Amino acid sequence: MLISSAYAQTAPAAAAGGGDLMSSLGGMLPLVLMFVVLYFIMIRPQMKRQKEHRSMIEALAKGDEVATAGGVLGKVTRLNESTLHVEIAPGVEVQVQRSAVSQVLPKGTIK
Incomplete structure (x- = not known):
């Protein structure tokens, strides 16, 4: 009698084996949807x-007026591969990395 009750308890779990796959995919669906929304x-x-x-x-290019990430405004006087020289006042030049330029300003913005 003990063996028959053991088989009886495992029989529904074995019959629902295909349902486990669907429930695991259904559980992952919200995670996948959240990633898609996060991407867009x-x-x-x-x-x-x-x-x-x-x-x-x-x-x-030379002569462009730029604003750097630090808030410095100036005119590009010389260009290198990774840096550029920006004139921030008459006779005062600073060397900044190209990646530090946050914005190119319209001509005539800096007086």
Whole structure:
């Protein structure tokens, strides 16, 4: 009598073996949906901003007026591969990394 009750207890679990796969996929669905939403809300726009910033930095030329990440405004006087020289006042130049440029200003902004 003891053996028959043991088989009786495991029989429903064996019959529901296919349901376990569906329940595990159903449990992962909210996680997958959250990742998809996170990608479209945060990751994709950030990648777009990085691409725009990279193209802005590559397009810098002598005479452009720029604002750096530190808030320094000036005019580009010389360019190197990784740095540029920015004139912040008459006769005063500072050397900054290209990546520190946060914005190219319209011509005539700096007086």
